[in-house]
Structure formats: structure tokens, C-alpha cells
Amino acid sequence: MKWQLVAAHAVKLRAWDDELIVFNYLSGDTHLLGDAAAHIVATLQHSPADDRTIAAELCRRMQFDRTDEVIPEVGHILAELKALNLVEEVA
Amino acid sequence: MKLSELTSAELRTQLRAPGIVLQTGAFTTHLRSAIPSVATGIELLYADYPFRPPGGFADFHVSLERPRNLRGWFRAQVLFLFDGSEAFKPLPIDQAFPMLEWGLNWCISSHAHAYLMIHAAVVEKGGFAAILPAPPGSGKSTLCAALANRGWRLLSDELTLVRINDGKVVPVPRPVSLKNESIDVIRRFVPGAVLSREVSDTIKGTIAHLKPSSDSIRRAEELAQPAWIIFPKYKPGVQAELEEVPRSRAFMRVADNAFNYSELGLHGFETMSRLIGLSQSYDFTYSVLDEAIDVFAALKPPISFP
Numbered sequence: 001m002k003w004q005l006v007a008a009h010a011v012k013l014r015a016w017d018d019e020l021i022v023f024n025y026l027s028g029d030t031h032l033l034g035d036a037a038a039h040i041v042a043t044l045q046h047s048p049a050d051d052r053t054i055a056a057e058l059c060r061r062m063q064f065d066r067t068d069e070v071i072p073e074v075g076h077i078l079a080e081l082k083a084l085n086l087v088e089e090v091a
Numbered sequence: 092m093k094l095s096e097l098t099s100a101e102l103r104t105q106l107r108a109p110g111i112v113l114q115t116g117a118f119t120t121h122l123r124s125a126i127p128s129v130a131t132g133i134e135l136l137y138a139d140y141p142f143r144p145p146g147g148f149a150d151f152h153v154s155l156e157r158p159r160n161l162r163g164w165f166r167a168q169v170l171f172l173f174d175g176s177e178a179f180k181p182l183p184i185d186q187a188f189p190m191l192e193w194g195l196n197w198c199i200s201s202h203a204h205a206y207l208m209i210h211a212a213v214v215e216k217g218g219f220a221a222i223l224p225a226p227p228g229s230g231k232s233t234l235c236a237a238l239a240n241r242g243w244r245l246l247s248d249e250l251t252l253v254r255i256n257d258g259k260v261v262p263v264p265r266p267v268s269l270k271n272e273s274i275d276v277i278r279r280f281v282p283g284a285v286l287s288r289e290v291s292d293t294i295k296g297t298i299a300h301l302k303p304s305s306d307s308i309r310r311a312e313e314l315a316q317p318a319w320i321i322f323p324k325y326k327p328g329v330q331a332e333l334e335e336v337p338r339s340r341a342f343m344r345v346a347d348n349a350f351n352y353s354e355l356g357l358h359g360f361e362t363m364s365r366l367i368g369l370s371q372s373y374d375f376t377y378s379v380l381d382e383a384i385d386v387f388a389a390l391k392p393p394i395s396f397p
Contacts, residue, residue, distance in 0.1 A: 014339075016337065016338035016339045016342075016367075017337055019339035025357045025360070028356060030343070030352075032340070
């Protein structure tokens, strides 16, 4: 299953250090995301991706080579981002 | 023309009718009132402000009046009218001048959406602004009053207005609202300070207002470049200390202290992003005003500015 940003054109990002401010101007909400969530959103900004691809990209950026161990954590973060109306499953 | 050019009698007569148009920084207010304590407060604290007779445009039309009802006869009260309508519930007549100050803040915070408005004091030195966002009780106004009497220019003790098109801070210098113990703290810290009569039993406790310097009023059209965002917190017994706040955290905290961040939508996000990106952000704890002044004096502006 692939994930995508709910409305990539309507999301503005501002990164400082390891954190990311996300503004969704469809909802008007602003969110502060930590390091891992920020990388996931940045990845999905380019194109939709599944859990494994996202986990692999996250591992590459964080120089960590055990993708399988990261996949469950990516799942949790995606669920949280979905609850914030930032990401959705691709239909 | 400055208000001080009117005699006391002329001021009271004009305030009663037709009113005066007072210029406070970027805003003009057509003000009418026949209540003596309002005239006394205006005469004392607004003497250096420019004014003109009514006519032409004014941003806000306000009056403070006695309610015309039975209760008003038995227990004297005051109403704040905005465009002729009651903006708030009446208060005891003794609170008429504080009500004017609160009402003028409300006029701006409810209507001036050409700016990102932050609930924060703001002072300036060398063209650079230090913004002090903080909830009530954190010592924001006390610190602001102290800084404004030690080399910093008062831009506002309550409302930081950030212009959307260029991110500059627009001054609204008005009397500084002091509460409870802060009143005597500032009396001791600023010998010769001009303060309004203390009004007790308000919703905020005992209130007095401090007259801003003539310089801050004269330079009310000089904008400032934001350079520091400092979250002050008074803590008894501590040494004055700055602790850096990551920009992303500062963004969320300033947004929480903004009156209209959400209403401005994308403009709010972009203006806040620029403000945070250009500023150094700190938590600041202090207990002794002289130490706090020294810390502020040592602030260095960020290196790069547009």
C-alpha cells in the first residue's frame, strides 16, 4: 500500500535543524514534526511511496542499514500523520 | 498638534464633544468621553501624543459613557462603545481609564489584520526589535517598562505588529500596563516615572499605567527589524539567564501567542516563517531588573539581514 500527502500542493514546509513546521492551508493547521516524521513528509513530497520504500529512504538519510526494523516505526508515524490529515493511503 | 498644547479645560470640553482624534502609532482613534477620570488619564499619559479635531478618517470610533439605566444610578458604571455599540459588559466607573486602555488594545487586536499580531511586548535599539511574548504573570510588562527606561525604545507593551509585506515591526507606543507588585517595582526602578492613579479590584488586580517616553511617541513611525524573540519569565531568586530556543519550537510558541495567525492563513505562515528565520529565540529567566538590563545590553543582532 502506498501513501501520499493529502494535498501536496497545499502543504508548505519550513525546516530548521532536525524539525519541520508543516502548514496545511486547506485545513489551516500548523504542525511541528520531529526528525523522522519530517523525513517521511519530505519523501512523500516527491512522490507516493509504500512503507518499505519510505523506511529505506529514512534509513539512507539516517545512515542506518536495517530497514526491516524501521518499517513498524514508519507505520506508527504514518498513522499519526494520517490522524493529522497530512497523509492518506493511495486509492 | 500635541495634546499638551490644550489647557486642561479645553481638553475636557473637547473630549466631551465632539471628541478628539488621537494618533497612537499606526492608528487613529476618535475618542469621546465626559467621564472625569478618563480625561485625567488622557491628560497625564497622552500629553505628548499628536491629535486633531474630529473629521476625516479615523480607524476606530470609541466612547466611554455612563449607562443610562437604573442600575447605573445606584452603582456608577462605565461602558466602552465601539462604533456606538457596547463592546464589553459595563465596569465600575472607577475602572474607566483602564477600560479605555483595554478597549483600545481590543480595537487593534480585533481589526488590524494587515499585520501578524502577537501578544507580546516589543522594544527597539539600533533599529533592531526584541519581541517578548509571554502569558500574563510572566513579568513581560515589568521588563518592558524597565527596558524602555534604560535605552530601549518602547514599541508596545502588549501588541507586536509584524507587517505582512516586509516583516518589519510597526510601533504602537501606548502607556505600559503595570499590575500589582510591578507598580512599586517600577516606581523604585524608574525614579520620576509618571504613573496613572492606581485602580484596585479590577479583573487583573490593581492596575496603573506608565507614561511612555516622549522619544518613543515622537519616533512612532520608525519601523524596526525583528532580531530577537525572548520569552521572559520572572522567577524569584534566579540569576538572569538566556537559553536558546530552537526555531521550530519558537515558531509554535509565537503562533500560540498570536491573535490572528490562523486567520491570516498562508500569509500568517509566511510572515511567521520570516520572523522566526530572521530572529534569535531565547527563554529568559530573571529576578533582578538590573541584571536583565545587562543581559539585553549584551544582545548581538543576528549576522545576516536582507
